[in-house]
Amino acid sequence: MPSLSPLHQRLAQQLAQRETTGTRRRLTQVAAGLVDFSSNDYLGLSCHPAVRTALQQATAEPAGSTGSRLLTGNSAAAESLETHLAQFHRVEAALLFNSGYAANMGFFSAVPRRGDTILYDEASHASVKDGIRSSFATAWSFRHNDLADLERRLARATGAVFVAVEALYSMDGDMAPLPELATFCRERGLYLVVDEAHSNGIYGLCGEGLVAALGLEVDTFARILTFGKALGSQGAAVAGSAVLRDYLLNFSRPFIYTTALPPLTVAGLAAAYHVLPDLTLEREQLFELSAYLKRTLNAVSGLRVPLESHIIHPVFFPNNPGPEAVRRIAAAAQQAGFDVRAIVSPTVPVGTERLRLIVHSYNTKEEVNGLAAVLGRQ
Template identity: 50%
Template sequence: MLSFSATIHDQLRYRLASRQQAGLLRQLRTADELIDFCSNDYLGFARSTSLKDAIRQADLEHVNNRTGATGSRLLAGHTALAEAVESELAGFYQTEASLIFNSGYDANIGLLANLPQRGDTLLTDELIHASMIDGARLSYATRHRFGHNDLNDLEHKLRQATGQVFVAVESVYSMDGDQAPLRDLTDLCDHYGAALLVDEAHATGVYGPNGEGLVVALGLQDRVFARVHTFGKALGVHGAAVVGPAVLRDYLVNFARSFVYTTALPPHSLLAIRCAHRHLQHEPHAQREVHKRVRYFKQKAHELLPDTLWTDSESPIQCLIVPGNDAARSVAAKAQQAGFDVRAILSPTVPIGQERLRVCIHAFNSEEEINTLLLLIKS
């Protein structure tokens, strides 16, 4: 135990040593030479030469040659390009308006911290992403969690809620890969007058006729109040947008601190976002291919290992439960030694006993790579 006289350096070293002793020390490391079964680049856009060429050409043709935004959107950082891209995004995601944020984290912080007010109620699925949790913590609304995808628990809390009620979920959950029951959720929210907020981070590009996400795939875009779409996963670029009614955009421009007080994305990022969405519409084979690979992986995985070891996922996120941090870390390490980039997800990120290997399937993963990885895991 540290004394009060310990220096700040000693305090930090002590906390890091404690984490290392618990086997939870995080470290940055590269994995450039490994076969990718880890990243969120589901469609392979981040490595697409045709998308890279399109972005490079858009940069050359863009009349404004600034390399940076030079300020926040409310000061020097707002441009005609930003307005044009946001208008295109609103059309693509079949809604009235969109507002670009610098990342999905910023978008969730801005939405959840500033939309629900004091006296309102914010109900969140217990497995929402850390960015949504952090946004909810900053809100002055009363917050309650409901059991994961548990409609009965949610309805019980809806009956007790006061003020304007908001319900926050993910469409595809990042740690389990399963889907929210969005049709039933919209029915419940409509019945109780609640506003549904959906983080589409892991559905963007993967679901929907053109990759618009799970909400559009189910035809629910007019019944969901706000959606968050991130572009650093399947779209292979950077940034995010909150999409919804025009009044929501105006509200966030005025009150979302993660929008108001940050330097805007540079022109290059805005052009990349535009190019990625156009590429998505012109290259539908990538979306078909990733779902084909997911079906193949699931078929082979369930032939080799018991169904009870896998989370219930139809998405590119496939998780094998390997209880215990040491066990999960050991299997992941052996996969990496064999040339596969597979990562262990440890407690407390997931509950104790639910430690796992998180295997991400991509359009570019071959059947041979899938077979070899699964046989390695089984061994």
């Protein structure tokens, strides 16, 4: 075997360090037949009959989009979907991106300019933080859901000031105080940007998201609407004004220089969005099971689920047992038939390792009881 180059040695050392701390990531396959407490498919739309039918009917379309939207990758179907998104989410316009990550990168790298300021919640997703790093704007984080700390950070801000939050946070499952944030931004002339990755499809009478459910559309400069969660598919959109859409189309490099979503994905998304208004019972079941899971697991000695979590539920253990112990607990749950995953550093801060349980409309109370019994034995 040839000797490793200095660069390969450096990479191997960094991997070995992750191995030592129990934080090295590996790809794993989901075993068939496990009860799903891990996927983001909250409403089961990835397997919905109407979506499957739309995908089958779209198989006559080309397998790929053949280019970027600005070259050969545009289509009437994509523009129709964007029109529907704007109407559904009650905004002027929407622009499709290939993922939530790309949408956040595309917005934050393009819209805030040199001399502007971005104030972002410290619990924001990695895609938001990476997009901010690609911007020439100045940026500071503020303590999670802490408007007093946001006020302190604002004192140093210049130019156009953007406040970036998530409607529903992906690791702790708690919500941003959107009404208070909207008032805060409106009174000070700030631009509120809300990532609705985990709230899109779930909140609102028809699943329009938390911003629309709270009637804050006018107070929100932009929403990032991700389709890889409750919509059961892939892709995302930035929703806002018509001027914002046109600006992103002209200046957002992650939009301009990437191959467009394939026709099959666009067809599936259109079908999923048309199904969303009919899923009222599924959303009610989701909320009921979410509350039931919190009550049930908090009644088990040694387990703690924060009461403020919604749909996404972190499960903490006494004395912060560390990444290896949490991974062993997850493996034991999987052996018992439950798809449960451990979340460790660097995704979450050291000392806050947890299981991350996700409730779906197709889960049952019996499944929650079974999982609670397994975790209570660990």
